[in-house]
Amino acid sequence: MGKVRKHIRLNSLSGEETSFAYVEAFKTLRTNLEFLSSETDCKKIVVTSPLAEEGKTNVSINLAVTLADAGKKVILLDCDLRRSILEDYLSSEDKNKWNKQFTKGLSGILCGKFNLAESSIEMKNLGITVLPSGKHPPNPSELLASKKMGQLIQELDEIYDYIIFDAPPISLVTDAAVIGKYADGALLVVRYKSTPVVMIKKAMENLNNAGIKVIGSILNAFDIKKSNIYGKKYYGYYRYAYKKEGEGL
Structure with a gap:
């Protein structure tokens, strides 16, 4: 029996519970x-992380959506051919079409x-095109390094x-380094109070070596509201002032 895939909730930029700071960060x-x-013509960007479960896929999706909101034509490639979770985030958006395309990708x-x-899948509600990973092959690194990928x-x-x-985590497999040769640069996602410093250093070393x-x-x-950098009072004022400036536009 095949694995039952569980939908993961996307921390969407347009969600009612999404904070002002989160949207502004993107x-x-x-x-x-x-x-x-x-x-520098930086348009091909690899998003990776030192370890799994650091939120890089959520970041990849929202980065793509934010760029599309500015009128850019954006495609998001799911390059994790080993353990993809992009489908879990997005399949509920257009389940029938996604399931059909997932066997290709x-x-x-x-x-x-x-x-x-x-x-590929046109995610009209998000304004982006998505290329799923497809079926997981036995030789992901070789496929990503192939002439067809180029x-x-x-x-x-x-x-x-x-x-x-x-891309997959850079400290666990070589795939992100392989993908990096096609890109103009990489963004490294680390999770607050979770990612060990030693793994961040290893990730940077792997990226530099590649x-x-x-x-x-x-x-x-x-969470900026719980940090000591900006107090809740200052944060609340900034949010209020920002909204007031936008009134009447």
């Missing part, structure tokens, strides 16, 4: 990436069985403003 990240793109393209048009990236580069690669430019890091699960 807008700031978008602004920084747009600046980099204007200076990136691995199906790299194996020469399918093309991009029949393997050809696919060239094809996507001509169509999309941004290509976001949701010649992948680290363009930034993301501190995930950080």
